[in-house]
Amino acid sequence: MADIIDGKTIAEDVIARVKQEAATLAGSGVKPGLAVVIVGEDPASQVYVASKSRRAKECGFHSVQHSLPADTPEDALVALIGELNADPAIHGILVQLPLPGHIDAGRIIQTIAPGKDVDGFHFINVGKLGTGETASAFVPCTPAGAMLMLERVRGRDLSGLNAVVVGRSNIVGKPMANLLLAANATVTIAHSRTKDLPALARTADILVAAVGRPEMIRGDWVKPGATVIDVGINRVAAPEKGEGKTRLVGDVAYAEASANAGAITPVPGGVGPMTIAMLMANTLTSAFRAAGREPPAF
């Protein structure tokens, strides 16, 4: 049976470090500030945003949340981001995705000052990650968290290992592939047009699933001893819990995959909590830079 890579515990370790380091910044007269912006009333997004704000407070941050109605005009959102960009008390800005259809998410992301883009989605940060300038970039939280989990079982240097990333989104798949490459893994990115995905997956020493399809990756796709990182968060019906009840599952068929894997991340309690912890770490990093101090490494 596979070892379980416990995201909750690793996330608590990260948060404890963030808290401690934030306290040392007080001496420089800087309190890390995080602004989270949500447009509309998607219930899942509201849950995530609430937990981001709660964690920020727990870290001793200045935490502000802007909840805007679903019909907010794009220009009003651009204006709000302009104010947050100019506010010296704010070091990190996160605009929760997805945005309502009438808003151009691409334009909104490029409006955020790259130095406050703690999601790491701005072209400047994407470019820095792609060219290895990570000392001054923000790395997207989900892949950064996944790398910390991987480090617990494989170390920091992935030389000689084959990594397969299933999914090529800008927020997970592509930055994940870049981080694996930077750690010297041999990386393949798979997607919906990939031929014979099960056979490709079986070549992976490190298998990352970021697809958004409940339990798509089966146990016999997993090479014996492989490390499996399941990024998927899918809410599915759970009639066994009662009528109308749901539960969360990943993109990997967990029970089957754990029979083959050497180590695996669970859902929930895996990459999800790490994402929020890395958001706090990125906000702390931004505040250290604002204070002219070298940020701690995570």
Ligand SMILES: NC(=O)C1=CN([C@@H]2O[C@H](COP(=O)(O)OP(=O)(O)OC[C@H]3O[C@@H](n4cnc5c(N)ncnc54)[C@H](OP(=O)(O)O)[C@@H]3O)[C@@H](O)[C@H]2O)C=CC1
């Ligand atoms: N834990 C966390 O903190 C986070 C979790 N997530 C979760 O991760 C998952 C992925 O999210 P995200 O990257 O935003 O999703 P996207 O929908 O943006 O991307 C999904 C990717 O999966 C590929 N894909 C879809 N179907 C198949 C298939 N049958 N075979 C192979 N590849 C396929 C798509 O390929 P193509 O490009 O060809 O269409 C696409 O590249 C979701 O479950 C999401 O909820 C997301 C963000 C954070």
Ligand SMILES: Nc1nc(=O)c2c([nH]1)NC[C@@H]1CN(c3ccc(C(=O)N[C@@H](CCC(=O)O)C(=O)O)cc3)C=[N+]21
């Ligand atoms: N600008 C932006 N940045 C994001 O990072 C971002 C986003 N938009 N939009 C949505 C996705 C998704 N995401 C998650 C964060 C935490 C959990 C998480 O904590 N999950 C818990 C369970 C939570 C639950 O019970 O629903 C877990 O997996 O254990 C999940 C998903 C961040 N995202």
